[in-house]
């Protein structure tokens with residue numbers, strides 16, 4: 001039980017993957033860059049998706065690219081949250097001193113929830129159902145980081 | 154459904170850092186299963202394994218497990234899911250009528266890869282992974298909170314499950330040493346460090362090193378191999394949507410539908426009275442309650458009222474369950490093996506008296522997105 005541990009080819013291979021954003025999310029990101037949230041609606045059941053989807057899984061229905069877009073407000077309600085000292089990224093995971101609060105926020109007028117940090121909220125002040133508002137990054141880039149998190153209204 | 158027999162099994166001892174090669178571990182599991190049934194390599198006609206390329210650090214990772222896994226010059230393939238899903242494919246091969254003996258093995262060594270990072274690769278690469286707020290840790294917190302809020306369940310009720318399973322694990326010699334604790338209290342669990350609030354560290358099934366193997370044979374062949382086969386009389390599987398923000402995390406729709414399918418195949422009308430013991434893959438303490446409710450043991454939100462200890466109304470996870478050790482890709486397969494032990498009277502130290510019918514489940518994905526359930530019956 002005293003075998004040597006070999007850490008093979010650490011640092012030699014780095015596999016970087018590329019993913020096409022796709023036309024639906026591309027439009028969503030363009031709007032984020034302008035500090036706007038948009039979603040799209042299933043023509044059959046009326047569910048509003050944020051971020052937008054090409055297909056409603058429930059109805060197995062394609063949402064046409066040029067139709068069914070909805071402008072949504074930057075407000076929503078908190079439907080779930082967790083507080084964790086663990087931070088994970090695609091290289092490592094570590095424990096940090098100040099835990100992060102991650103919430104599920106249902107944007108008003110949508111049927112899905114976004115998962116982001118809750119900013120400036122002490123655990124005692126968090127209540128499910130509370131109203132929250134997007135805190136935008138000052139210099140937006142058209143990617144998920146344009147939303148810095150959500151704040152209490 | 155036509156009966157398929159489980160004719161042998163083996164699981165290696167679980168370690169947080171096994172410190173011996175994975176091929177030895179695979180060989181130990183598979184060869185041990187063959188030995189348990191008095192069979193040889195030449196008797197194997199098909200092999201299905203469950204591993205994961207990310208967890209193994211190689212692509213097509215079964216390429217190197219051919220010899221230890223019994224797949225040398227045999228019909229062989231791999232499932233990148235839980236070991237319990239590999240059993241499904243083994244079952245299908247036996248039911249195709251083309252095979253006399255299927256080896257199903259699964260497992261990995263969580264000590265040799267960054268578990269949470271590897272699991273981050275499950276998340277949506279475009280929308281979620283760049284910020285990584287959605288990961289296996291935060292999703293556990295969301296799931297437990299959703300369950301508590303929806304039904305008014307207390308953290309104490311959930312901690313009790315962790316206590317029960319870790320106490321049960323203390324009776325199971327193959328469980329992870331770190332998970333075994335005969336003296337654990339609810340207070341200890343609640344006061345253990347925060348994992349993802351409200352989940353605490355002791356409510357988490359710790360990823361570890363381990364491999365398990367199971368042998369399947371058609372009815373006639375099974376009776377030739379052993380006097381003590383266990384029959385697979387039903388199986389059901391189901392999957393819900395991926396996006397957490399779209400799911401009701403307080404219950405498990407996929408397990409509800411999987412168990413309906415399995416009970417229907419097995420002719421089980423009232424699971425609570427007809428099933429004697431359950432081994433469920435609970436990645437966290439709260440999942441045992443969510444899953445047992447979805448199976449229909451109690452109403453939704455009432456799982457904690459069920460007496461689920463060994464000797465209780467419905468013993469759940471007498472082996473300690475996944476909380477007794479969670480080797481990725483083996484955990485669900487181990488649940489099946491533990492159910493088999495119960496039905497053969499081989500659960501030394503944690504035997505449920507007179508167990509004749511059992512269920513065992515596997516799962517995969519964030520918040521148990523995909524569930525599979527087996528109904529098993531003892532041969533004697």
Ligand SMILES: [Zn+2]
Pocket residue numbers: 042043044045046047056057058059060061
């Ligand atoms: Zn729809």
